[in-house]
Amino acid sequence: MIRVESLHKVFGPKPDEALRLLAEGRTKDEIREATGDVIGVQDVSFELKPGEFFVIMGLSGSGKSTLLRCINRLIAPTSGRVWLQTDDGEIDVAQAGPSELRRLRQEHLAMVFQRFGLLPHRTVRDNVAYGLEVQRVGHAERVRRADETLEMVGLGGWGDALPSALSGGMQQRVGLARALAAGGKVLLMDEPFSALDPLIKMQMQEEMIRLQRQLGRTIIFITHDLDEALRLGDRIAIMDDGRFVQVGVPETIVTEPRTPYVADFVAHADPTGVITAGTVAVPPEHPRVDELRREPGSRVLSHRTQAEVEIEVADDGRVLGMRADGAGAELVPIDTLLAEEAPTSRYRDRAAVVHADRTLRTLLAARNVCNLPVLVVDDEERLIGLVTEREIIHAIIEKRGHNGDTNGVTA
Amino acid sequence: MNALLTDAVFDPIRIPLDDWFNDFINWLTFNYRPTFQAMKVPVEALLDGVSAVLLWLPPIAFIALVAIMAWRVAGWRIGALAAVSFTLIGMVGLWDLTMVTLSMVAASVVVCLIIGLPLGILAARSDRFQGGLRPVLDVMQTTPAFVYLVPVVMLFSIGTVAGVIATIIFALPPLIRLTDLGIRQVPEDVIEAAEAFGSSEREVLFKVRLPLALPTIMAGVNQTIMLALSMVVIAALIGAGGLGRPVVEGLNALRIGQAGIGGLAIVLLAIVLDRLTQAFGEGGAAKRG
Numbered sequence A: 001m002i003r004v005e006s007l008h009k010v011f012g013p014k015p016d017e018a019l020r021l022l023a024e025g026r027t028k029d030e031i032r033e034a035t036g037d038v039i040g041v042q043d044v045s046f047e048l049k050p051g052e053f054f055v056i057m058g059l060s061g062s063g064k065s066t067l068l069r070c071i072n073r074l075i076a077p078t079s080g081r082v083w084l085q086t087d088d089g090e091i092d093v094a095q096a097g098p099s100e101l102r103r104l105r106q107e108h109l110a111m112v113f114q115r116f117g118l119l120p121h122r123t124v125r126d127n128v129a130y131g132l133e134v135q136r137v138g139h140a141e142r143v144r145r146a147d148e149t150l151e152m153v154g155l156g157g158w159g160d161a162l163p164s165a166l167s168g169g170m171q172q173r174v175g176l177a178r179a180l181a182a183g184g185k186v187l188l189m190d191e192p193f194s195a196l197d198p199l200i201k202m203q204m205q206e207e208m209i210r211l212q213r214q215l216g217r218t219i220i221f222i223t224h225d226l227d228e229a230l231r232l233g234d235r236i237a238i239m240d241d242g243r244f245v246q247v248g249v250p251e252t253i254v255t256e257p258r259t260p261y262v263a264d265f266v267a268h269a270d271p272t273g274v275i276t277a278g279t280v281a282v283p284p285e286h287p288r289v290d291e292l293r294r295e296p297g298s299r300v301l302s303h304r305t306q307a308e309v310e311i312e313v314a315d316d317g318r319v320l321g322m323r324a325d326g327a328g329a330e331l332v333p334i335d336t337l338l339a340e341e342a343p344t345s346r347y348r349d350r351a352a353v354v355h356a357d358r359t360l361r362t363l364l365a366a367r368n369v370c371n372l373p374v375l376v377v378d379d380e381e382r383l384i385g386l387v388t389e390r391e392i393i394h395a396i397i398e399k400r401g402h403n404g405d406t407n408g409v410t411a
Numbered sequence B: 001m002n003a004l005l006t007d008a009v010f011d012p013i014r015i016p017l018d019d020w021f022n023d024f025i026n027w028l029t030f031n032y033r034p035t036f037q038a039m040k041v042p043v044e045a046l047l048d049g050v051s052a053v054l055l056w057l058p059p060i061a062f063i064a065l066v067a068i069m070a071w072r073v074a075g076w077r078i079g080a081l082a083a084v085s086f087t088l089i090g091m092v093g094l095w096d097l098t099m100v101t102l103s104m105v106a107a108s109v110v111v112c113l114i115i116g117l118p119l120g121i122l123a124a125r126s127d128r129f130q131g132g133l134r135p136v137l138d139v140m141q142t143t144p145a146f147v148y149l150v151p152v153v154m155l156f157s158i159g160t161v162a163g164v165i166a167t168i169i170f171a172l173p174p175l176i177r178l179t180d181l182g183i184r185q186v187p188e189d190v191i192e193a194a195e196a197f198g199s200s201e202r203e204v205l206f207k208v209r210l211p212l213a214l215p216t217i218m219a220g221v222n223q224t225i226m227l228a229l230s231m232v233v234i235a236a237l238i239g240a241g242g243l244g245r246p247v248v249e250g251l252n253a254l255r256i257g258q259a260g261i262g263g264l265a266i267v268l269l270a271i272v273l274d275r276l277t278q279a280f281g282e283g284g285a286a287k288r289g
């Protein structure tokens, strides 16, 4: 959908000189000494699939807003390309002519601003309809879509008000509605929820997830809120000093920070929301799992720390049955288990089956209602491994997956 | 006394600037008088049109219209003020002259808008243009009006139209300056937002810059009107009609009463127009909160 190639932005009098020095490996400070230039963005490349939710994090001044503005060319990149997938093939925003740029902005690149940027002389409705107005959408249709979008961000009755009559959080939602109403396939969002109270923020986040799923919007989202990033992002990029220092899925960012900067960033992350069952599960070949005996077509595994547990697995990997303390145990999908009214004491005759993508949070909930190890399976219901309390606790303490290591620490 | 200590020291290097100036105006008059005369035509048409309407309107109707308009844009106090002022003007026997003055002011302001708004917009767009324009505006604004009355008369002859043209020269600068200032003051983030949604430069100008600059532009209009009114008496010196006449005649014949009521009518007109245009500007500002 979007492919950014080696994007640089230099602020100052001698950008070419600065780029040359940068290529020679000089540091930002040396370059500022020599040329008076500030490096805003340095060699950023990434590619997004349609419908991807991409989150950018980084300290203040790390260049997040500058990068976002280079994508719709509110700031002209000093070098690099911004390929945008359109119906007419890929177009480089950085090289587009004036009328083409306008069209790309109208049809593809809606933006939510850090400082709202509402038009103070227009009503909330006319602000939201602004994108449609420059797209020459008729008045009635404009009003209809603006009101619809306002409804969606929870500002149904406010269409006739002026922005100055709204609180900061409400103005921010007007900015959000303006971008949503414009209908662009790519949403550039610069800290769009920073001024919202926690409750509204949560609602807006859910709305964003829904929008992305249902309407297939591709979203680039800047935030300072790690929990928000982990919740929303398909992938997260951590930015430092104009560069991407690490790009990855939330789980990797939290569990395998590549630099101390990233580690500091995620130090206070709540791991239960990101670490998945698949990573913490103890696989069948693990030293703590014994293979007791082979029977034709299946094998039986026993878990050493809970010696009475035996699991029968078919040759193709599917779980056939489970015995606990010699008695048969019922295998129940985790959502069924969680939907039931919780028993007064934890089940000893039922075990939860959970998909590898579910998070620790879900596993914890399952441990709350049943005592037996949780069985982790893949898309085809094949056993990936077991999770007991021990694995969960290890993961929380170490913020690491199990990955076959006995004491829960991986490199 | 030593010649070096008196102004005789300048004698060997006297610059005949007055002659040059003379020659320049003569040259301009000789070669371009028809051009300048042609420039009078649209101004004259505008002036005649406005004054025809104002003089045709029955005073009662005019007072009612102005009072209602003032009440709508500026509240009932200003509405009442306008009604009382114009009634008073009629009662002292200056109705027709006031209408002539009003049409002169209106015509000058309209021409100022036609010239000033585009120049102000251009000045806001380009630092170079602004830099070139600024000294011209300074000269227009600081040159005493009496100084350019003579060239105006030579180029445009005497009469009301020449008066209006002198008024335009004098009243134009603040409108250009404040249009420029107002547009430059529009916050960058709002303009960026408009651009981010794919607005053309034209759309940014008409949908964002001008509406947001409106209160400042209205302050410019207000100043232009006030300056135009302050030219009423001076314009009468070169044969312009209106309220300046009784003042100038009264001055010459030492008829203090005649000059006094003329002055009073000008002041009343100024107060009403000032309050009205201010209310227009604040209306825009209030909307923005």
Ligand SMILES: Nc1ncnc2c1ncn2[C@@H]1O[C@H](COP(=O)(O)OP(=O)(O)OP(=O)(O)O)[C@@H](O)[C@H]1O
Pocket: A011, A012, A038, A039, A040, A058, A059, A060, A061, A062, A063, A064, A065, A066, A067, A114
């Ligand atoms: N117009 C400009 N001229 C010069 N330097 C600039 C300009 N805009 C941004 N910068 C510099 O570029 C760097 C990155 O700024 P940017 O606004 O992108 O940071 P950010 O990551 O968005 O920060 P925040 O989280 O505070 O919004 C900063 O060092 C800033 O000083």
Ligand SMILES: [Mg+2]
Pocket: A064, A065, A066, A114, A190
């Ligand atoms: Mg920023």
